[in-house]
Amino acid sequence: xxxxxxxxxxxxxxxxxxxxxxxxxxxxxxxxxxxxxxxxxxxxxxxxxxxxxxxxxxxxxxxxxxxxxxxxxxxxxxxxxxxxxxxxxxxxxxxxxxxxxxxxxxxxxxxxxxxxxxxxxxxxxxxxxxxxxxxxxxxxxxxxxxxxxxxxxxxxxxxxxxxxxxxxxxxxxxxxxxxxxxxxxxxxxxxxxxxxxxxxxxxxxxxxxxxxxxxxxxxxxxx
Amino acid sequence: xxxxxxxxxxxxxxxxxxxxxxxxxxxxxxxxxxxxxxxxxxxxxxxxxxxxxxxxxxxxxxxxxxxxxxxxxxxxxxxxxxxxxxxxxxxxxxxxxxxxxxxxxxxxxxxxxxxxxxxxxxxxxxxxxxxxxxxxxxxxxxxxxxxxxxxxxxxxxxxxxxxxxxxxxxxxxxxxxxxxxxxxxxxxxxxxxxxxxxxxxxxxxxxxxxxxxxxxxxxxxxx
Numbered sequence: 507x508x509x510x511x512x513x514x515x516x517x518x519x520x521x522x523x524x525x526x527x528x529x530x531x532x533x534x535x536x537x538x539x540x541x542x543x544x545x546x547x548x549x550x551x552x553x554x555x556x557x558x559x560x561x562x563x564x565x566x567x568x569x570x571x572x573x574x575x576x577x578x579x580x581x582x583x584x585x586x587x588x589x590x591x592x593x594x595x596x597x598x599x600x601x602x603x604x605x606x607x608x609x610x611x612x613x614x615x616x617x618x619x620x621x622x623x624x625x626x627x628x629x630x631x632x633x634x635x636x637x638x639x640x641x642x643x644x645x646x647x648x649x650x651x652x653x654x655x656x657x658x659x660x661x662x663x664x665x666x667x668x669x670x671x672x673x674x675x676x677x678x679x680x681x682x683x684x685x686x687x688x689x690x691x692x693x694x695x696x697x698x699x700x701x702x703x704x705x706x707x708x709x710x711x712x713x714x715x716x717x718x719x720x721x722x723x724x725x726x727x728x729x
Numbered sequence: 730x731x732x733x734x735x736x737x738x739x740x741x742x743x744x745x746x747x748x749x750x751x752x753x754x755x756x757x758x759x760x761x762x763x764x765x766x767x768x769x770x771x772x773x774x775x776x777x778x779x780x781x782x783x784x785x786x787x788x789x790x791x792x793x794x795x796x797x798x799x800x801x802x803x804x805x806x807x808x809x810x811x812x813x814x815x816x817x818x819x820x821x822x823x824x825x826x827x828x829x830x831x832x833x834x835x836x837x838x839x840x841x842x843x844x845x846x847x848x849x850x851x852x853x854x855x856x857x858x859x860x861x862x863x864x865x866x867x868x869x870x871x872x873x874x875x876x877x878x879x880x881x882x883x884x885x886x887x888x889x890x891x892x893x894x895x896x897x898x899x900x901x902x903x904x905x906x907x908x909x910x911x912x913x914x915x916x917x918x919x920x921x922x923x924x925x926x927x928x929x930x931x932x933x934x935x936x937x938x939x940x941x942x943x944x945x946x947x948x949x950x951x952x
Contacts, residue, residue: 548770548854548883549875576855578881599885601824601855629882631771632799632824632853651874651897652772658801659852660771662822674874680903 523637526605530612530640538728541612541623542720543641545663548629550649551673553581554707556624560588562717567621567724572611574603574628581626591620602633605640622724631656635663642727649674654684657692664693669701669719676706746860749828753835753863761951764835764846765943766864768886771852773872774896776804777930779847783811785940790844790947795834797826797851804849814843825856828863845947854879858886865950872897877907880915887916892924892942899929 534541546552553573560569570591573581582594595611597603603611608625617623625641627634646667648656651674657664664670670693678684690702701719705712757764769775776796783792793814796804805817818834820826826834831848840846848864850857869890871879874897880887887893893916901907913925924942928935 547772547852547875548879549872575882577884578878580878580881599859601853628855629770630824630853630855632851633856636822649772649874651872651900652770655801655803656771658803659798661800677874677900677903680900 520636523604523606526609527638527640530605530609531642534612534617534640534642535727537618539617539620539623540643540724540727541608541625541639541641542723543625543627543634543639543644544647545627545631545634545644545667546629546647547631547649547652550629550647550652551707552626552629552647553584555647555671555673555705556585556626557588558707558710558713559624559717559720560585560590562713563622563721564589566721568619570615570617570620570623572608572615572623572625574611574626576600576628591615597628601628601630602637603627603639604637608639608641621728622720631660631663635660635666643668643723645669645671647671647673648689650677650681650684653681654686654689654692657689657696661696664696664700667697667700669703669716671712671716672702672704673707675704675711676709743859746827746829749832750861750863753828753832754865757835757840757863757865758950760841762840762843762846763866763947763950764831764848764862764864766848766850766857766862766867767870768850768854768857768867768890769852769870770854770872770875773852773870773875774930775849775852775870776807778870778894778896778928779808779849780811781930781933781936782847782940782943783808783813785936786845786944787812789944791842793838793840793843793846795831795838795846795848797834797849799823799851814838820851824851824853825860826850826862827860831862831864844951845943854883854886858883858889866891866946868892868894870894870896871912873900873904873907876904877909877912877915880912880919884919887919887923890920890923892926892939894935894939895925895927896930898927898934899932 574595582592585592797818808815
């Protein structure tokens with residue numbers, strides 16, 4: 507049985523990581539920089555959501571985006587088009603970011619003049635949920651085509667997020683077995699404090715509410 | 730730096746796993762059981778694809794499904810409705826299956842009378858690609874709503890699959906920025922031998938070709 511060896515190593519990583527994450531959060535508080543950890547499955551619309559968000563908030567605050575991907579630079583290139591600063595982090599095959607990797611990104615990026623930094627985590631509903639990145643808040647996107655049963659299958663991810671955006675709501679007529687009521691009920695059962703917002707990054711639906719949430723969180727952290 | 734420690738442990742796991750996987754494949758060959766490892770993002774349509782596949786092949790061969798999930802039994806319950814045998818494997822938080830976990834499932838399930846066993850892996854485009862499960866062939870599903878750029882972002886997954894099903898093709902008119910040509914070109918660049926089949930598990934489009942591929946592979950292995 508190899509289970510014992512694996513579990514020991516994971517535990518030591520988690521303990522170190524929690525300390526690292528708390529330290530990074532303290533540093534960010536001193537620097538008045540709000541770090542948002544944004545997670546989702548591959549293709550749920552993280553980058554499109556960020557583009558829509560940046561276009562609405564860029565005149566009010568300085569925004570930077572750290573794009574984490576196993577490979578490719580396509581997302582960073584897309585974000586730079588919005589006028590926001592961006593860097594691409596290649597994880598070298600790793601399926602998530604931990605606090606140490608996030609700090610390396612933050613220091614390389616140079617975030618002291620930024621009010622809001624968004625970390626676009628690797629597209630994955632499993633592993634990123636296990637590692638505190640040092641972010642101030644966790645957000646995730648679930649897209650309508652993925653189905654309303656996902657909170658049942660990936661409970662940890664839904665449990666650790668402060669806000670859940672249900673994206674691609676413009677396709678609800680095509681994916682007519684997706685129940686907004688059922689998904690919200692399943693999320694709230696796991697995480698009664700989670701804020702659930704129904705959006706479409708394509709049409710802009712729901713972005714007033716999402717941007718109000720973000721605006722208030724950034725203001726509270728950086729005041 | 731914790732990198733060294735982590736990499737050492739991962740390497741030893743991979744080496745053990747490769748041996749385990751080869752051994753499991755030998756056992757399955759003796760028992761004339763074909764094991765297919767089916768992978769995808771959360772919500773790409775693995776279970777619906779399996780239902781459509783089982784309904785077409787169940788009179789020709791004995792089929793079993795092993796549903797791997799971090800939590801919940803919803804997929805196994807859905808598969809049992811088709812008349813195929815199914816078990817649910819709970820991974821206890823693990824983001825993938827390795828060969829040892831797969832063998833535990835195979836032995837618990839009792840597969841000696843089955844021609845085709847499908848392992849529905851955890852919904853994740855990253856970690857499952859790193860672990861040989863002992864399957865005879867690897868298949869993956871990419872769904873149209875996820876976008877045609879996914880081979881650029883998750884290259885390992887696309888590199889190790891023998892067949893890639895592009896699912897939810899009935900929604901191509903809604904997701905009109907998805908290019909069938911671009912996605913196939915990106916997959917072939919990573920993996921020239923991969924078979925790419927465009928399907929819709931909802932309408933049955935493309936399932937003749939997919940079932941022909943599967944029928945031939947099972948026949949070759951179990952003869």
